[in-house]
Amino acid sequence: MNFQSYINKIRSFISYKVFTSLIYLILAALVLFILYHNVKPETYEVNSLSIAEKTIRSPRTVVDELKTAEAKELAAEEVGKAYVYKKEMGQNRVSLIASIFDFVEETNREITKSSQEIDPSDVNKIESVLAIENRLKVLKSKLNENISEDVTKSISNETLITLLNADQTNLQKMREVVITQVEATMAEKIREEDIDNAKNRLEDSITEIGLSSAVEKAAAELGKYAVVANDLYDPELTEERRKQAMEEVEPIRILQGQIIVQEGHFIDKEIYRQLEMLGLLKSNPSSKPLFGVALFVLLTIGTIYFTFVRLGFSNEKKQNYLLLTSLIFMISLVIMQIIKMMEDTNINGIAFIIPAAVAPMLIKILINERFALIMTIILSACGSIVFSDGISGAIDIEIALYILFSGLASILFIPRRNERSHILKAGLFVAIINILVILFLILVGGGQFSTAEYIYYFIYAIVSGLLSSVLTIGLLPFLEAGFGILSTMRLIELSNPNHPLLKKLLTETPGTYHHSVMVANLAESACEAIGANGLLARVGCYYHDVGKTKRPPFFIENQVNIENPHDRLPPETSKDIIIAHATDGARELRKHKLPKEIVDIAEQHHGTSLLKYFYYKAKEKNPDVLEKDFRYPGPKPQTREAAIISLADSVEAAVRSMANPTQEEIRSLVNKIVQDKLQDNQFDECDLTLKELKIVTEGFCETLNGIFHSRIEYPDFKQQKVITDGAST
Structure with a gap:
């Protein structure tokens, strides 16, 4: 088996x-x-805090995630806080101081106007209006209503009273001094931790100008109040810079071939971690x-x-x-x-x-x-x-x-x-x-x-x-x-004439052998014309009639100078003998272990076609004879090669039986055989198309015209000499 x-x-x-x-x-x-x-990495039996028995190298390049994360954290920590300088804050603080002085002047004007509207004889009332407490109250009210900051709580009453009591000249001088010093101080970058130093520098600058004691104190307080941090910490920018610093850190890699530990060296916890990460430990393979x-x-x-x-x-x-x-x-x-x-x-x-x-x-x-x-x-x-x-x-x-x-x-x-x-x-x-x-x-x-x-x-x-x-x-x-x-x-080997079956076919049935070769020529050229396997068709033709070697004389191509034995047999017996050659051939091919494709061709090359001669002969004797009893058992051709061989077999035998056929007679006969096969549904189980069938028909006609072309009949040489001699005399 x-x-x-x-x-x-x-x-x-x-x-x-x-x-x-x-x-x-x-x-x-x-x-x-x-x-x-x-690709499986070699693993090692090692323990932490032991001595390495051999040098261990990294089998591949890997990123040390732990070390890379530590390096990123370190880079992030090294990034300082990010500050943003708000230059506009200086102008805002100057505007705030100017507004305070404006409200002081406005308060003094309103108070003076109110006192003028009172009866001059009512001295007590005038003094009440001009009283500093009343003016301070009016000033604070204006400041609270018009300034968003809580100025009145940040600036002392003494300073506000000093401003209210100052004459126009001192007030204007104080205004110029404070605004100038605030502008100069706020022009520099001031961080939260530097505010006290900035205020002290401003106070020193005002002191050096030489104002009167009360005015100097009020101007210093106003200036110090105006000074705020303008270089501010930005948490979002700081975080962004930290992330950027972390992204710029190159991954720390253990390179392929890098020595993790050398033979005889101590395996500390870090080395053991690297071996574990690389999957080099037998206890934890990757x-x-x-x-x-x-x-x-x-x-x-x-x-x-x-x-x-x-x-x-x-x-x-x-x-x-x-x-x-x-x-x-x-x-x-x-x-x-x-x-x-x-x-x-x-x-x-x-x-x-x-x-x-x-x-x-x-x-x-x-x-x-x-x-x-x-x-x-x-x-x-x-x-x-x-x-x-x-x-x-x-x-x-x-x-x-x-x-x-x-x-x-x-x-x-x-x-x-x-x-x-x-x-x-x-x-x-x-x-x-x-x-x-x-x-x-x-x-x-x-x-x-x-x-x-x-x-x-x-x-x-x-x-x-x-x-x-x-x-x-x-x-x-x-x-x-x-x-x-x-x-x-394998097909080329099977086409060798020295194959036992082909030698048997040649010696025992030379007529069948010649017929098979002729069919092979027809089938091969037709198969190649439509893209089918021409070599398979040729070799299949060589073996398709091997079954005839069992009873050679019963097939017409082998009846040379002998009487046709079918003339003495009833049509039913003749039918059985003829039909048997397909099954006998398939059995013989299987016995010699030929490929299934060759066996299928031998079995299918007649399909289920009707033995018309013996059927009609039997019908003459018995009108009730069944047509199915005179058909080949099949199966019908299953491949294009088997279908073409079926046609070639019928065409070659039919044309060979004609005496001196012309091209028109050959074409007419080929078309008739093709039509008979089609009408008999012999090609229903193979994928041979009508277009391909037309190409095959043309191919058969061309090949047969080449084989059975008409020849010039030359007269006998001796007869020609007599005619010539007669003419000369």
Whole structure:
């Protein structure tokens, strides 16, 4: 029992969706296991406040969040309070002092006017109006009503009385002195803590002017009252500057390869914290690499899934291809892992020996080119992880580029007809591309290498290309047989005339063999004209009538100089013999383990068509005979190739039975056969369109016209001589 048989057995127990899901899950788990093994950081059994048994380095660059936060806090603390200088406050305070003097003058004027309006004989009343208490009360009332500040509580009554009692000259001088000194003092930046010093300086300045004692005291008090802080603390600006200072702090990093602790050194709490943060402790390993690889695997499996969803194949074929791809994928990863182990032995550049083109070659040959391109990209990404270095870099870009270009070269250089010699040639081209990629990496990196190292690298590149070809050729037969895949190479092998069945066909039924070759010529050209698989059609034609080897004389192309045995048989018996050749042929092909596609062609090439000759012959004897009893059991052609072979088989046999057919007769006969097949619904189960059918018909006519073209009939040489001699005499 081969691999395909086991798969079919599993399919009989579980549904397509469940089986496919299991394949994806198993593939994802295996890929995750292999890739994580290469990025998992090494962990150590260490304790705080102990001695390090070996030197430990950081496997990657990380930001020390704790140290960075401390540095930011320190930077914020170093930022002083932010102050904003309010220059306009000086003018406001000057205006306030001027307003006080204005109200003093206004009060004195009003009081004087009121006293003049009283009867001069009423001395007591005049004295009451002019009394200082009354004037002070009026002044305070005006100040409270017109000034928002509580001036009357801040400026003493003595000062206000001094202002009210001063004559106009002293009042004006006092005004000028106070305003001048307030302007000068407020022109400077004054913070809250400097207000007392500013007031003292203003008082000293007024004292130096030489005013009278009472006036000087009042002027000093007014000036000191006017002096306020004009360089004010701004909490919002302070906070903004703190944030800016914190943002300007560069993150404190532990660099990749940096020594955390040296062998024999003491592991203090800070070092232990760094080891814990890096996930280097066995008691607290980091889970980030696992999640990272899991995301990569999710992307990879997702890409494969959506690619298969869009493949235009049946579910069974998709599942086979998925299993095949998974197997090739895992083989490639295992090969990468083996070479990675060789790289760990410090063999310089050994990674370049990887046979990167194996998977792309196999997938292109066995599935298609588009999927081979996708898998090349996926494998290059996987290679960058497998060959990653825990110290110098998590991802190896160089090996990723090497695998990518090697795989692309193999896809481009393998032609459609993948013979073994073509695969070997493709391997040589891949080797050349490998050398060019290595040169590119060396020159861009600017490294200095010796001649011997260059030679080693080039040898690795050549071995990589040739090894890819050898492994492809070696694995191909096993994969084709195990998964029942019919590749171009397999078709070419089956077309070899030395195949036992073809030799049997040639020796036992030469007429059938010749007929099969003629049908193959017709079918191949017609298939290629509509984009179908011409090689499959040709090989299928070679084997489609193998069932006739069981009873050769009963088929007209093998009846040479013998009586037709059907003349002595009842039509029912003849019908059974003729119909049996399709099922006998399929049985014989299965016995020789030929691909399913070839077996299907042998079984379907007559579909459910009617054996008209024997049906009407039987009907002459028995009018009640059923038409269905004289039809092939089918199934009808399921593919375009099988449908075209069905037509080619009928057309070739019909045209061959005509004597010296003309082009018009051939075209008329071909069109009639095509119409009969259509009306008999023989193409209902395949995706052959009417447009394609028209192209196929034209192709048949052209090919048949070339085979059965009319020939010039030359007269016999001896007869020509007699005629000539007679004419001369």
